Amino acid sequence: MSQLPDPASEEISVVLVGSLNPAIFHPEWFVRQGLLSLGEADRAETVVISPQVADVRFPDFGLQVLPGRLSVRTSDVSKAPRIHDLIIGILTKLSHTPVSAAGLNQSLHIATEGEENWHKIGDALAPKGLIWGKLYERPGLLNISIQSPRKGSFPGTTNITVQPSALITPGVMVTSNIEFRTADQVGSAPKVVEFVQNEWSTAIKEATQVAELIFSEILWQQTT
Amino acid sequence: MATNNLVVQSHSSTAPYGDTDSALATPICHHVLLNETTADFQMSLSDKFEDPGTTATYVAEMVEAFPQFNLLRLTNTLRRKPGGREPSAGLIEERSIILQQWDGVVLFRGKTTFTARLYEGYQDFPVKRAEIEVEEVADEQRDMILAGAPFSWIIGYRVRAGTRSRFSEIYFRRLPAWTKKEIEEAEITASKLDEEVGWTDPRESAAG
Numbered sequence: 098m099s100q101l102p103d104p105a106s107e108e109i110s111v112v113l114v115g116s117l118n119p120a121i122f123h124p125e126w127f128v129r130q131g132l133l134s135l136g137e138a139d140r141a142e143t144v145v146i147s148p149q150v151a152d153v154r155f156p157d158f159g160l161q162v163l164p165g166r167l168s169v170r171t172s173d174v175s176k177a178p179r180i181h182d183l184i185i186g187i188l189t190k191l192s193h194t195p196v197s198a199a200g201l202n203q204s205l206h207i208a209t210e211g212e213e214n215w216h217k218i219g220d221a222l223a224p225k226g227l228i229w230g231k232l233y234e235r236p237g238l239l240n241i242s243i244q245s246p247r248k249g250s251f252p253g254t255t256n257i258t259v260q261p262s263a264l265i266t267p268g269v270m271v272t273s274n275i276e277f278r279t280a281d282q283v284g285s286a287p288k289v290v291e292f293v294q295n296e297w298s299t300a301i302k303e304a305t306q307v308a309e310l311i312f313s314e315i316l317w318q319q320t321t
Numbered sequence: 322m323a324t325n326n327l328v329v330q331s332h333s334s335t336a337p338y339g340d341t342d343s344a345l346a347t348p349i350c351h352h353v354l355l356n357e358t359t360a361d362f363q364m365s366l367s368d369k370f371e372d373p374g375t376t377a378t379y380v381a382e383m384v385e386a387f388p389q390f391n392l393l394r395l396t397n398t399l400r401r402k403p404g405g406r407e408p409s410a411g412l413i414e415e416r417s418i419i420l421q422q423w424d425g426v427v428l429f430r431g432k433t434t435f436t437a438r439l440y441e442g443y444q445d446f447p448v449k450r451a452e453i454e455v456e457e458v459a460d461e462q463r464d465m466i467l468a469g470a471p472f473s474w475i476i477g478y479r480v481r482a483g484t485r486s487r488f489s490e491i492y493f494r495r496l497p498a499w500t501k502k503e504i505e506e507a508e509i510t511a512s513k514l515d516e517e518v519g520w521t522d523p524r525e526s527a528a529g
Binding site for chain 2: 103104106107131132133134135136137172173174175176178179182183185186189298
């Protein structure tokens with residue numbers, strides 16, 4: 098069994114969809130609520146904070162808030178526990194915030210070590226012979242998305258996208274989105290907290306798991 | 322500094338899959354309907370366009386159907402710190418490769434060390450016990466080393482500008498305190514488990 102190459106880039110993010118007030122998300126607010134240290138707030142770079150949008154770059158993660166959407170992201174996976182705690186903290190402090198959906202996302206860019214491997218992945222995920230090759234000359238895959246419904250305590254969908262990487266050539270970008278849609282926005286924040294607590298550890302490795310299967314089934318299987 | 326002269330443009334993309342010579346895709350306009358999905362999108366380099374002194378990053382466009390979602394993010398490139406980057410994912414330009422990760426709980430704290438219980442996920446048994454130097458913890462977090470405090474300990478490689486170095490980082494978690502209701506529920510669950518297993522309290526046995 099080969100090992101997945103180290104990603105050239107990796108990102109973990111959390112997105113909340115609901116009714117939010119961007120203006121309150123000032124670094125000082127996080128300190129007052131005990132969600133960040135004074136040092137972290139001091140080192141933050143505030144791009145903009147207004148009733149329409151808040152965009153703050155903290156040392157370890159970025160925060161963007163629009164009236165209908167909040168996202169926190171980091172490109173350093175060792176900081177994942179911090180954004181987990183931040184999201185739980187925000188939803189606990191603002192427990193009456195109506196949240197209609199929450200997504201736990203991972204994305205990674207992986208080099209395919211050769212253009213041939215790159216094409217193998219594209220051809221295996223979207224075979225060209227049946228349709229595309231009969232219609233067009235040398236068709237190529239730009240993007241493939243797979244959605245799977247999720248049941249249980251946190252119903253929603255698992256969404257996976259595979260596409261050529263914009264960062265490394267030849268390489269692929271795999272993204273995963275574990276989405277939970279709340280039944281009722283009223284009183285939904287505590288339920289979203291439960292979702293994050295329960296699904297976090299698997300959700301932040303979902304794209305890695307998909308990439309491992311793609312590489313093992315398409316590339317390594319054929320070489321052994 | 323000019324903050325005007327912003328140009329909103331689509332971009333062309335060369336399709337890499339299939340055959341790179343021919344797989345040319347004509348302009349793709351990335352329309353991102355921000356409030357309809359929780360997915361995060363790949364920010365193509367060509368989504369960013371620069372004007373001297375001003376960078377506008379195209380975050381979202383849905384002109385016809387949802388005019389309220391028009392948004393251009395403005396960033397003053399002269400204020401951007403050296404090595405700064407887009408899109409915002411934290412200020413420090415580095416990434417990590419995790420080799421080992423433990424969750425931990427402080428048992429007690431001494432003058433220069435603290436003793437903690439360490440585990441890798443809930444399935445990890447028996448849990449480990451370790452004595453850790455207080456110096457391993459960042460200055461601003463040392464006040465948080467108290468009995469019962471949860472933390473994560475990550476060991477791995479940190480990659481910065483192509484250079485890889487080993488790191489060990491302890492981060493004290495900023496999780497909300499247990500509520501009274503959660504504590505009561507945990508006690509009930511523990512009591513039920515205790516009954517099912519059939520354990521008896523040794524102190525009660527000794528007294529009898």
